[in-house]
Amino acid sequence: MDEFNDNEIARLLRLKRYEQPPPGYFDNFLHEFHRRQRDELLRQPLWRICLERSHNFMLQLDVRSLASYPTAVAAVLLCAAIFLLKVYQQPETARVATQSPLTLSVPVNAEQEWNLASPVSTQIFRTQPVRSFRESAQTHRAAPPRYVLDSVPVSYEPTFRF
Amino acid sequence: MSPLLGSRRAAIAFALVFCSGAGFAQDQSASQQVREVFARAAKAVVKIHGVDEHSEICGTGFFVDPTGTIYTAYTVGGEAGNFTVEFGDKKIPARQLVADIRSGTAILKVDETTPALPIGKSEELELATPVISIGYPLDLPKTPNFGMLAGFDRKCLGRYFSTIHLRVNVPTQRGEAGAPLLNMKGEVVGIVVSGLGNNSACYAVPIEAAEKIRSDFVRFGEARHGWIGVNDVSPASQQVDGSRAMVTQVADDGPASRAGLKAGDVLLQVGKKKIADPEDVFDASFYITAGDTVPITVMRGDKNLTFQVQAAMHPASKTGVLLASPGAIPGVIPMSLDEDAPPSP
Numbered sequence: 001m002d003e004f005n006d007n008e009i010a011r012l013l014r015l016k017r018y019e020q021p022p023p024g025y026f027d028n029f030l031h032e033f034h035r036r037q038r039d040e041l042l043r044q045p046l047w048r049i050c051l052e053r054s055h056n057f058m059l060q061l062d063v064r065s066l067a068s069y070p071t072a073v074a075a076v077l078l079c080a081a082i083f084l085l086k087v088y089q090q091p092e093t094a095r096v097a098t099q100s101p102l103t104l105s106v107p108v109n110a111e112q113e114w115n116l117a118s119p120v121s122t123q124i125f126r127t128q129p130v131r132s133f134r135e136s137a138q139t140h141r142a143a144p145p146r147y148v149l150d151s152v153p154v155s156y157e158p159t160f161r162f
Numbered sequence: 163m164s165p166l167l168g169s170r171r172a173a174i175a176f177a178l179v180f181c182s183g184a185g186f187a188q189d190q191s192a193s194q195q196v197r198e199v200f201a202r203a204a205k206a207v208v209k210i211h212g213v214d215e216h217s218e219i220c221g222t223g224f225f226v227d228p229t230g231t232i233y234t235a236y237t238v239g240g241e242a243g244n245f246t247v248e249f250g251d252k253k254i255p256a257r258q259l260v261a262d263i264r265s266g267t268a269i270l271k272v273d274e275t276t277p278a279l280p281i282g283k284s285e286e287l288e289l290a291t292p293v294i295s296i297g298y299p300l301d302l303p304k305t306p307n308f309g310m311l312a313g314f315d316r317k318c319l320g321r322y323f324s325t326i327h328l329r330v331n332v333p334t335q336r337g338e339a340g341a342p343l344l345n346m347k348g349e350v351v352g353i354v355v356s357g358l359g360n361n362s363a364c365y366a367v368p369i370e371a372a373e374k375i376r377s378d379f380v381r382f383g384e385a386r387h388g389w390i391g392v393n394d395v396s397p398a399s400q401q402v403d404g405s406r407a408m409v410t411q412v413a414d415d416g417p418a419s420r421a422g423l424k425a426g427d428v429l430l431q432v433g434k435k436k437i438a439d440p441e442d443v444f445d446a447s448f449y450i451t452a453g454d455t456v457p458i459t460v461m462r463g464d465k466n467l468t469f470q471v472q473a474a475m476h477p478a479s480k481t482g483v484l485l486a487s488p489g490a491i492p493g494v495i496p497m498s499l500d501e502d503a504p505p506s507p
Contacts, residue, residue: 143216145211145220145301146217146218146219147220147221147300147336147337148219148220148221148237148238148337148340149221149237149334149335149336149337149338149339149356149361149364150237150339150355150356151356151357151358152318152321152356152365153323153327153356154240154266154355154356155264155265155324155367156322156324157324159393160395160440161389161392161393161394161477162389162432162444162446162450
């Protein structure tokens with residue numbers, strides 16, 4: 001303001017009042033503005049552009065409303081992990097219970113091995129196994145063995161029926 | 163001091179020394195006996211590994227014949243599979259022959275020639291009889307335990323057992339289910355099936371119960387618990403001929419009804435077992451095999467009657483399949499369980 005006093009400024013404005021841009025200047029104005037803006041922007045390194053854009057994006061978003069999304073994603077991931085873990089550890093229960101009703105503890109060659117004259121304690125039992133088991137899941141190997149001794153006998157008679 | 167008094171004192175001193183010496187010798191004898199039983203029986207006791215739906219399990223069992231038949235507890239060999247048996251330095255596969263939850267026992271088999279424990283009689287035991295068990299506690303080696311018979315129990319904590327259980331003051335640990343209970347002759351008289359309290363005592367199933375299951379298996383290929391068709395037995399108001407077990411309900415068209423038993427009859431004997439209380443019918447009925455004819459003696463009024471009742475399959479039996487249908491399976495003893503079978507006199 002030291003170089004120009006008010007009178008000089010007023011004279012300059014009067015001169016500029018009648019200045020007009022060349023024809024078509026305002027038609028191309030917006031396009032030219034964007035071009036110059038892009039040129040200015042591209043002078044910066046790429047990482048700064050990305051940072052700036054992400055920063056602007058985050059500022060536009062409502063962070064509070066977005067807070068539940070990471071929680072939901074984390075919960076889904078946790079559930080998936082637990083489910084996969086359970087599927088891996090599940091033993092082959094259906095196979096464990098499998099037994100063939102036709103071979104259910106029927107003595108093989110019983111006719112040759114058993115007769116009334118033979119004492120029970122000297123019979124040779126050659127039977128099909130009652131249960132047919134497959135190899136256990138590998139997870140069984142990892143678990144510590146259970147040493148068996150119940151606190152009460154399993155034998156149980158509910159009523160005086162006989 | 164007179165010479166007479168001196169000689170008397172010497173005699174007393176001599177007697178005391180003699181008695182204490184005899185007592186010491188007796189103690190030595192009992193201890194020696196336990197050691198001998200353990201040394202003789204231990205080689206027939208095995209550690210059993212199996213896999214159930216939860217994890218690997220470990221228990222104890224023992225050979226009862228030279229062909230590799232193993233007795234163990236139902237909790238060890240009943241609901242698991244993939245069995246292996248530690249026998250000497252070997253680990254050999256075993257298979258389940260039969261498992262019976264009613265008695266709490268299971269029978270496994272290995273294809274080996276094995277040592278075997280002799281079978282004794284639990285009926286000959288009396289209270290305070292010394293007994294020995296040999297088991298595999300936890301992951302420890304074969305371990306002897308010593309105690310005495312503390313009771314013949316029909317029930318515990320309000321639950322009735324299917325047959326009388328031997329309560330023994332033998333400390334047991336986890337892993338010892340299925341261990342043999344031996345008398346001082348080294349004969350098996352029971353199978354350890356559970357601990358009691360803080361495991362300072364345990365319950366054992368009488369060996370006769372396991373032998374009954376094995377007998378059923380040899381005859382029919384399965385455990386066949388019999389059913390007479392008496393739905394309820396109550397204590398009679400007064401004792402009749404030493405018994406207070408009165409039949410109060412008979413199943414319609416059941417074996418007992420067909421044979422002629424009626425409500426109001428007082429049971430005196432079922433099979434070979436004498437009846438004095440209603441609770442006695444559990445033990446008596448446990449030894450009935452489906453298809454067998456059982457003599458049942460009752461008092462009706464002032465008449466002593468015996469009925470021959472053909473037992474049917476127990477309702478608690480898991481399967482109703484009659485494997486022993488005549489002609490259906492070669493080699494098994496023919497028998498009839500037809501509902502239309504003529505009633506016994």
